Each structure stands twice: as structure tokens, then as C-alpha cells.
Amino acid sequence: MEDIERRGIPRIFCLGDLAGKGPNSAQAVDTIRERCEMVIKGNWDHFLAETMGEEKFAWYQEQLGPKRLEYLKNLPLYTEFYMSGKLIRLCHASPNDLFHRVYLHTETEERMKLFRGTKSLDREADVVGYGDIHGAHIDNFNNKTLFNVGSVGNPLEIPQASYAILEGNYGSMEENPLSISLIRVPYDVELAVSHAEMTDMPHKREYILELRTAKYRGRRKKEKGYSHK
Ligand SMILES: [Mn+2]
Known part of the structure; x- marks a missing residue:
């Protein structure tokens, strides 16, 4: 948040998974x-x-309380807007499917599904930004740009907070230069670990190891790319 403020960025969009996994879900939801x-x-x-x-969600649900859970329940699945002539959609996993998970190495056909038209606008996107896999990247193919913002609180490739900046003419259908940058922000990982240590959160050891190493707890030997559940 400090890095975003220092750069004078006027609007912040969050691409989901506000709560769960970490020790401070209620605070995260309120801040976001x-x-x-x-x-x-x-x-x-x-x-x-x-x-x-369900046992694995109960600890977080208790912390969040009914009002925050209601807020989470009513969140939208995507947002779409024009910027410098491009139609941009931002989502968590895929604009039309919260559980369609693609990685950098996923075949093009599957990744192209993220660009499909939505209920609100029946037009293929030019640019899609997503989260979900905790691994920041940007890729261009088939005249499209697909980027992943990575994760702020649980990165799984480099142990630094990650976010993306889009720069262009917001709301404009006129073609102009557009830039997408991926930012890494060093932060006090041991402070975050100490917050976890103070709680009786589920899977605390695995969580702390992920914060320190940025390696997914469930990664299998042969698995490529990033993964999480
Ligand atoms: Mn996710």
C-alpha cells in the first residue's frame, strides 16, 4: 500500500482471495x-x-464474522473496462469461471478461454489480468496479453509482495500506448511469521514455510509452474 501511494496511483483493484490461509483475514478484508x-x-x-x-474453513469464518462473509459472498467475478483502446478484463481465475485454473505452461486453447465474452459484454478481451496461482508473469500470444499479478500475502516464486500497474488512458477506446508492469515489494517476512505464531491458525507450519521460501506446500516433484488450492 505504501509503494502504491508513493507512486501516486489513483485506483486500486484487488483480484480476490482476500481471506483464508493467513492469520489476519478480518484485517485484510477491512483494509481491502x-x-x-x-x-x-x-x-x-x-x-x-x-x-x-467444514473444519478447514471454520477458523477463518469465526474470525471474519457474518458481515464480512456476506460482503465476500456478494463480490463480482470480474471487472471490465477500456484502456488506451484495449478491452481489459480483470478476474481471479477466469472471468466466467472461478475454478478454471491456468498456468504459464497451460496449453494456449485453455488460456484463450479467459478472453471469452462475458454476460455483460459479448466481446473477446484484448488483455486479461488474473490472480489465483500466486505466480506473477506476463505473456503475449494470439494478439492477446495475459498477465498474472502474483500475490501480496502469499507469493509462491519470490518471497516478496507482488502487484501489477496498468498505465494508459482509463476508459478510452482510442488506441494509445499501454503499459503493464509487475512490481516486487520487499517486506518484513519475519514480522508476518510472528503474527502467524501468535495464533492457533490451521496449517501454521506450512504457511510459515511458504512465507519464508515462496515454495508451495503441495508442490509435486514433476509439477511445473505455480500451484495452490
Ligand atoms: Mn485462489
């Missing part, structure tokens, strides 16, 4: 709600808001 102009629903947000009576 206060600071972000647009907030998109993630798969964790969906599960926490919709699944009752």
Missing part, C-alpha cells in the same frame, strides 16, 4: 474494502462465504 475501488471474488472468498460446517 477501505482502500480498493474494485474488489473481485476469489475461490477462497467463495468457499468461506458459501461452505458452512
Whole structure:
């Protein structure tokens, strides 16, 4: 947030998974709600808001309370706008499917599904930005740009917070230069670890190891790219 402020960035969009995994879900939801102009629903947000009576979600649900869970439940699945002549969609995993997960190495056909038209605008996107896999990257193919913003609180490639900046004429259908930058922000990982240590959160050891190493707890030997559940 300090890095964003220092750069004078006027609007902040959050691409989901506000809550779950970490020790401070309630604080995360409140901060994001206060600071972000647009907030998109993630798969964790969906599960926490919709699944009752499951052990693995109960700790977070108790912390969040009914009002925040209601807020998460009503978040949209995507946002779309024009910038410098490009139609841009931002989502958590895929604009039309919260559980369609693609990686950098996923075949092009599957990744092209992210560009499909939506209920609100039946037109292929030019640029799609997403989250979900905790691995920042940008790729151009088939006259499209697909980028992943990475993760602020649980990065799984470099142990630094990650976000993306889009620069162009917001709301403009006229073609002009557009830039997409991926930013890494060093932060006090051990402070975050100490917050986790103070709680009895589920899977605390695995979480702390992920913060320190940026390696996914469930990564299999042969698996390529980034992964999380
Ligand atoms: Mn996710």
C-alpha cells in the first residue's frame, strides 16, 4: 500500500482471495474494502462465504464474522473496462469461471478461454489480468496479453509482495500506448511469521514455510509452474 501511494496511483483493484490461509483475514478484508475501488471474488472468498460446517474453513469464518462473509459472498467475478483502446478484463481465475485454473505452461486453447465474452459484454478481451496461482508473469500470444499479478500475502516464486500497474488512458477506446508492469515489494517476512505464531491458525507450519521460501506446500516433484488450492 505504501509503494502504491508513493507512486501516486489513483485506483486500486484487488483480484480476490482476500481471506483464508493467513492469520489476519478480518484485517485484510477491512483494509481491502477501505482502500480498493474494485474488489473481485476469489475461490477462497467463495468457499468461506458459501461452505458452512467444514473444519478447514471454520477458523477463518469465526474470525471474519457474518458481515464480512456476506460482503465476500456478494463480490463480482470480474471487472471490465477500456484502456488506451484495449478491452481489459480483470478476474481471479477466469472471468466466467472461478475454478478454471491456468498456468504459464497451460496449453494456449485453455488460456484463450479467459478472453471469452462475458454476460455483460459479448466481446473477446484484448488483455486479461488474473490472480489465483500466486505466480506473477506476463505473456503475449494470439494478439492477446495475459498477465498474472502474483500475490501480496502469499507469493509462491519470490518471497516478496507482488502487484501489477496498468498505465494508459482509463476508459478510452482510442488506441494509445499501454503499459503493464509487475512490481516486487520487499517486506518484513519475519514480522508476518510472528503474527502467524501468535495464533492457533490451521496449517501454521506450512504457511510459515511458504512465507519464508515462496515454495508451495503441495508442490509435486514433476509439477511445473505455480500451484495452490
Ligand atoms: Mn485462489
